Amino acid sequence: GFSLLLFSNKIVEVFQAGNPTIYLTIGAVLVLFAALVLSQAKKPKIGLVLFIILQDFLWVLGSAVIVFLKPFGITSTGHQLIAVVAFVVLFFGIGQSVGLAQSGPMAFMEGKKEKGMKQLSYQRIIKASKEKVWKAVSDVSNYHKVAPNIDAVEIISGEGEGMVRSCSHKTDSWTEVATLWEEGEQYSFKVNTEAEDYPFPLQYLTGNWKVEEIAENQTKITMTFDFKYNKKIQSLLVHPFMKIKFGKICRELLDNWQAELEQ
Structure with missing residues (x-):
């Protein structure tokens, strides 16, 4: 980003396409994007991290189109520079995807650390005994009445x-x-x-529902889910979206219990 801002005229000479204003604009956008990436390195938020990963892969896709289709009459040196940057961005995108997929505490199955296991946990304090x-919480036959992802339950x-x-x-x-x-x-259910x-x-999924009294008429509900995907690639590609979707489902479930118990 800073290279484009500082050397936009030189880059025009190398690429022999466009004008300095285009490269200045791209440079400014990249600097802002870099600031966003740095902010997420300290306090990551799943939604923003997914946005960053998506932008990385879109950059790689756009670069591939430019390199292979050559729509702008850019010089051979320019195409080589674009390809090198695309490989670097691809490397970071894959690394970010792996890091996000591996985030969260590791679960244990049958007392042994199991490679590839994931764990998601959700808590809520309820003002009730x-x-x-x-x-x-233990009314498992009517779980579908509060869980948005279940339509019917049969014992x-x-x-x-x-x-x-x-x-x-x-x-x-x-x-x-x-x-x-x-x-x-x-x-717990398996x-x-x-x-x-x-x-x-x-290939594996268990859930645990636990209630703990933390004060008079204050009770904490904790739901913990341990699971493992069928394939490693699913852990990489599916898990980031799974965390968002399942988190929304569990928050709605806890909202429903809270509304029912605190009314």
């Missing part, structure tokens, strides 16, 4: 630990079994991701 909150068998339930959303459905049930405290008709790109 622990007993009241537990009654709502197939059992209760407490060992319970099997079926969940559905639109045309998709899956089953899950309760692997933990501590009455008044917490419970999804049957091995079913042939399981609709999501996951």
Whole structure:
């Protein structure tokens, strides 16, 4: 960016295309973009990081079009410079994507650190007694009434630990079994991701719902999900968007519980 601002006339001579104003404008935009990248290095926000990654890959795509189609009559040296910069930007874009995909605490499965495991956790403090909150959170047969990503729930068998339930959303459905049930405290479900008709790109998925009293009539709900994608490339490409979408779903779920319990 600064190179374009400081040496715009020289760059015009090298590229033999355009005028200094064009390169000054591009340079100013790149300097602002660099400032955005630096700000996210300290306190990253998923939405802005995704925006940066998208701009990186769009830059590479645009550079490829210029290098291979040669629409502007740029010199051979100019095309080579564009290609070199594109490779550098591609390197950063891939690095940012990998970093974002690997962000978040690692989960543990069956007591062993499992490569590729992801974990997402969401919390909310509710102004209600622990007993009241537990009654709502543990009403797993009516989970679809508060969860925006589930249309229907059916208890197939059992209760407490060992319970099997079926969940559905639109045309998709899956089953899950309760692997933990501590009455008044917490419970966990493990999804049957091995079913042939399981609709999501996951090979492992568990969820834990926990309630903790932090003060009189103040209770914290914690939801923690441990999961692993079917393929490594999905961890790279799907996970950043999964974090945003699933985060929105869980916040809406917590909003619904909070509205119900604090009314």
